[in-house]
Amino acid sequence: MKDRIGxxxxxxxxxxxxxxxxxxxxxxxxxxxxxxxxxxxAADGAAVASSSAEAAASSDVVITMLPDSPDVELVVMGxxxxxEGARTGSVVVDMSTISPxxxxxxxxxxxxxxxxxxxxxxxxxxxxxxxxxxSIMVGGDRDAFERCLPVLKAMxxxxxxxxxxxxxxxTKLCNQVICALNILAVSEGLTLAARAGLDLESALxxxxxxxxxxxxxSNLGPKMIARDWRPGFKVSLQIKDLRLVMExxxxxxxPLPGTALVRELLRSVEAHGRGSDGTQALVTAIxxxxxxxxAGYSN
Amino acid sequence: MKDRIGxxxxxxxxxxxxxxxxxxxxxxxxxxxxxxxxxxxAADGAAVASSSAEAAASSDVVITMLPDSPDVELVVMGxxxxxEGARTGSVVVDMSTISPxxxxxxxxxxxxxxxxxxxxxxxxxxxxxxxxxxSIMVGGDRDAFERCLPVLKAMxxxxxxxxxxxxxxxTKLCNQVICALNILAVSEGLTLAARAGLDLESALxxxxxxxxxxxxxSNLGPKMIARDWRPGFKVSLQIKDLRLVMExxxxxxxPLPGTALVRELLRSVEAHGRGSDGTQALVTAIxxxxxxxxAGYSN
Numbered sequence: 277m278k279d280r281i282g283x284x285x286x287x288x289x290x291x292x293x294x295x296x297x298x299x300x301x302x303x304x305x306x307x308x309x310x311x312x313x314x315x316x317x318a319a320d321g322a323a324v325a326s327s328s329a330e331a332a333a334s335s336d337v338v339i340t341m342l343p344d345s346p347d348v349e350l351v352v353m354g355x356x357x358x359x360e361g362a363r364t365g366s367v368v369v370d371m372s373t374i375s376p377x378x379x380x381x382x383x384x385x386x387x388x389x390x391x392x393x394x395x396x397x398x399x400x401x402x403x404x405x406x407x408x409x410x411s412i413m414v415g416g417d418r419d420a421f422e423r424c425l426p427v428l429k430a431m432x433x434x435x436x437x438x439x440x441x442x443x444x445x446x447t448k449l450c451n452q453v454i455c456a457l458n459i460l461a462v463s464e465g466l467t468l469a470a471r472a473g474l475d476l477e478s479a480l481x482x483x484x485x486x487x488x489x490x491x492x493x494s495n496l497g498p499k500m501i502a503r504d505w506r507p508g509f510k511v512s513l514q515i516k517d518l519r520l521v522m523e524x525x526x527x528x529x530x531p532l533p534g535t536a537l538v539r540e541l542l543r544s545v546e547a548h549g550r551g552s553d554g555t556q557a558l559v560t561a562i563x564x565x566x567x568x569x570x571a572g573y574s575n
Numbered sequence: 576m577k578d579r580i581g582x583x584x585x586x587x588x589x590x591x592x593x594x595x596x597x598x599x600x601x602x603x604x605x606x607x608x609x610x611x612x613x614x615x616x617a618a619d620g621a622a623v624a625s626s627s628a629e630a631a632a633s634s635d636v637v638i639t640m641l642p643d644s645p646d647v648e649l650v651v652m653g654x655x656x657x658x659e660g661a662r663t664g665s666v667v668v669d670m671s672t673i674s675p676x677x678x679x680x681x682x683x684x685x686x687x688x689x690x691x692x693x694x695x696x697x698x699x700x701x702x703x704x705x706x707x708x709x710s711i712m713v714g715g716d717r718d719a720f721e722r723c724l725p726v727l728k729a730m731x732x733x734x735x736x737x738x739x740x741x742x743x744x745x746t747k748l749c750n751q752v753i754c755a756l757n758i759l760a761v762s763e764g765l766t767l768a769a770r771a772g773l774d775l776e777s778a779l780x781x782x783x784x785x786x787x788x789x790x791x792x793s794n795l796g797p798k799m800i801a802r803d804w805r806p807g808f809k810v811s812l813q814i815k816d817l818r819l820v821m822e823x824x825x826x827x828x829x830p831l832p833g834t835a836l837v838r839e840l841l842r843s844v845e846a847h848g849r850g851s852d853g854t855q856a857l858v859t860a861i862x863x864x865x866x867x868x869x870a871g872y873s874n
Contacts, residue, residue, distance in 0.1 A: 400786070437777075438773060453760065455786050461754075461755075461757050466749070467829065471824075471828075472827060475738065478736075478746075483710070483753060488750045491786045528770040528771060530766065530767060537833060
């Protein structure tokens with residue numbers, strides 16, 4: 277018999293992921309703060325719980341998909357939270373991006389109640405969530421991972437076991453470091469191209485296929501050129517993820533000068549009212565440094 | 576009838592490129608400071624000239640492939656240089672990576688002698704040079720570009736016309752900006768992974784296929800993990816290219832904080848005696864910042 281799933285947190289990502297579980301034939305009970313997505317999922321066939329504890333009580337696997345560490349702590353360990361309702365032997369899978377440290381503390385709290393906990397953050401954005409094509413990086417006990425693998429595969433393609441609790445989150449933070457610096461690479465490269473008077477589309481096509489090539493160049497480069505700021509991933513969320521990176525790096529006594537620089541530049545982008553723009557708006561920080569906003573290039 | 580080619584500068588790249596011209600049926604006259612590669616090319620069927628002027632005198636298209644701006648200035652405009660020998664109506668194609676400014680000054684000097692000049696720097700490294708798979712970014716007059724296109728296509732796959740003189744070099748500098756920051760991305764991401772105790776191969780496979788993906792991650796990531804410092808592209812050459820970037824950016828009043836940071840870190844790598852290592856050695860600069868060299872991780 278298929279695991280019964282509890283799903284808590286129906287933002288852009290969570291909604292699409294819960295939907296894929298329903299499509300894959302799982303019986304899903306949802307809970308979320310905002311009414312709209314709950315009603316949508318109910319229309320798709322989900323049961324609705326009035327609290328996280330209630331969602332957990334009727335589930336074998338409880339998934340959380342929330343903005344930040346404190347949200348997950350509250351929803352899992354707080355009053356009427358997942359661990360109040362969770363049955364012995366069930367598994368809680370947090371797919372949010374949170375601190376590896378916090379993930380490990382939740383793992384310990386869950387364990388005391390006879391509940392397994394996996395940290396299983398994702399990459400791939402809304403498109404990946406909708407298409408069940410997410411990459412999922414998983415930390416926690418291997419037997420819990422094996423047990424949840426079919427559930428995870430209903431939401432993602434590349435599901436990788438990374439070792440003990442927290443390691444999924446640590447992997448996600450490495451991913452965010454690389455993403456952030458790759459966006460800075462495109463931002464500085466294209467601003468230099470613009471300033472040198474190059475045709476930006478030609479420059480992009482000249483460099484994309486070679487050693488400068490990246491997912492960010494192919495996907496965000498054209499958006500920067502088109503001045504299309506619609507978010508695939510929001511500046512404010514990238515800042516939050518890089519805060520987690522820098523906290524983790526500080527704990528590990530690891531200076532990350534490039535990542536720190538990108539974060540400061542993104543904070544400048546946010547300070548200019550662009551926190552809800554996509555991360556391609558990082559290019560405007562470089563333009564601002566160069567006074568190109570005054571020249572009317574930026575908008 | 577096929578253009579007769581003069582080829583000046585038979586380093587790792589130049590040697591492979593000249594060879595591909597011979598293979599494509601061009602009659603090639605070579606000139607280079609070091610005897611070894613000249614003899615090799617002669618064995619492949621090239622004629623040998625005793626000066627740049629002499630190589631130019633018997634050629635319709637003269638190609639230079641040299642380390643830096645002063646080398647190209649000397650070889651093209653110096654005594655017994657290309658412009659002393661070049662015939663009216665011939666084309667000089669500089670495929671080195673040099674300053675866009677210097678490229679434009681050579682263009683002007685060539686023009687006075689009735690000679691066309693193209694700046695046509697390449698990417699793709701030794702592998703691309705050997706396999707005639709280089710990307711070639713070309714600046715200069717369009718008619719000279721059209722005329723040289725068959726010659727360029729014997730050495731590269733992606734040949735892009737970028738506009739007036741200097742624009743090929745400017746495009747190459749954008750390429751180098753993106754490459755350099757992508758290497759920093761991999762360096763910081765993998766060092767965080769190592770410090771967090773992750774299995775590096777698993778971390779690489781977890782993040783390579785998603786939005787963190789890049790040519791550098793796929794190609795230099797495994798080398799960093801294997802501590803394989805053999806150069807695809809040398810630290811010292813990357814430092815030189817980023818010097819050209821920063822000079823160009825200064826002229827354009829454009830601050831490039833990320834690129835400047837990478838250059839300083841690469842200078843530290845060079846200061847530690849690793850100038851001849853490949854650019855993947857950038858990871859050792861991050862490890863050094865974290866004291867990981869003392870912990871014996873670095874070697």
